[in-house]
Amino acid sequence: APCCQKLGLKQGKWTKEEDGILANYIAQHGEGSWRSLPKNAGLLRCGKSCRLRWLNYLRGGLRRGNFSKKEDDLIVKLHATNGNRWSLIASHLPGRTDNEIKNYWNLHLRRQFHSFKKTYTTNNSTTITIDINMISATNRKRRGGQALGQLPRSS
DNA sequence: AAGAAATTCAACCGCAAGCCA
DNA sequence: ATGGCTTGCGGTTGAATTTCT
Numbered sequence: 001a002p003c004c005q006k007l008g009l010k011q012g013k014w015t016k017e018e019d020g021i022l023a024n025y026i027a028q029h030g031e032g033s034w035r036s037l038p039k040n041a042g043l044l045r046c047g048k049s050c051r052l053r054w055l056n057y058l059r060g061g062l063r064r065g066n067f068s069k070k071e072d073d074l075i076v077k078l079h080a081t082n083g084n085r086w087s088l089i090a091s092h093l094p095g096r097t098d099n100e101i102k103n104y105w106n107l108h109l110r111r112q113f114h115s116f117k118k119t120y121t122t123n124n125s126t127t128i129t130i131d132i133n134m135i136s137a138t139n140r141k142r143r144g145g146q147a148l149g150q151l152p153r154s155s
Numbered sequence: 156a157a158g159a160a161a162t163t164c165a166a167c168c169g170c171a172a173g174c175c176a
Numbered sequence: 177a178t179g180g181c182t183t184g185c186g187g188t189t190g191a192a193t194t195t196c197t
Contacts, residue, residue: 013165013191035182051183052166087185102186103164 010044014053018043022050023058056097063095067104075101076109 010018025041031054034047043050056062067075071093078089086098086105093101 011167033182047182048168048184049166055184056165084186098185099165106187107163 008044009038009046009049011049014057018045019053019058022054026054026058052099056099061095062097064100067108071096072109075105079105079109 014022021041021043025037025043029037029040034051037043037047038045038050041050045053074092075089078085078092082088084102086102090096090098090101
């Protein structure tokens with residue numbers, strides 16, 4: 001059962017108005033006390049949702065999209081040694097959130113650095129190496145979705 | 156032109172970890 | 177110590193958007 005569904009709390013995308021209320025409240029009262037925050041601030045959201053929204057989107061100093069090569073390398077390196085410790089990885093990348101890095105890894109980096117190679121030896125002693133990623137990467141094109149590195153358009 | 160398919164990302168959920176009385 | 181409540185983490189989802197047919 002969803003955590004916030006008990007009292008008809010809102011779910012899904014945040015509106016500009018909600019963002020404003022949340023940011024304003026935190027500006028005055030600071031972060032934390034997530035459980036009681038929405039009630040005090042007058043938001044029909046659960047604390048979890050408020051926290052997520054603040055940390056991943058509203059708080060200052062966040063950069064979105066346009067990962068540099070340097071950042072790519074760092075993510076790959078940290079992931080190699082730490083695995084899916086997104087929060088830990090994010091702590092090494094100023095202005096990036098764990099959520100964004102996780103998304104970024106899953107969408108862009110995983111294919112490149114997680115190779116699935118398989119070698120075969122045919123009966124005439126020829127060895128063939130097949131890399132699944134190379135095959136699929138060849139015909140893969142960007143399709144739909146939201147533009148990278150863009151803030152959602154205001155409605 | 157219009158429906159299908161692919162892709163992206165913000166936000167969700169469950170549970171583990173942390174906190175504190 | 178310990179049981180209940182809150183916070184943080186990471187895997188996963190699905191509406192929105194774009195491209196393909």
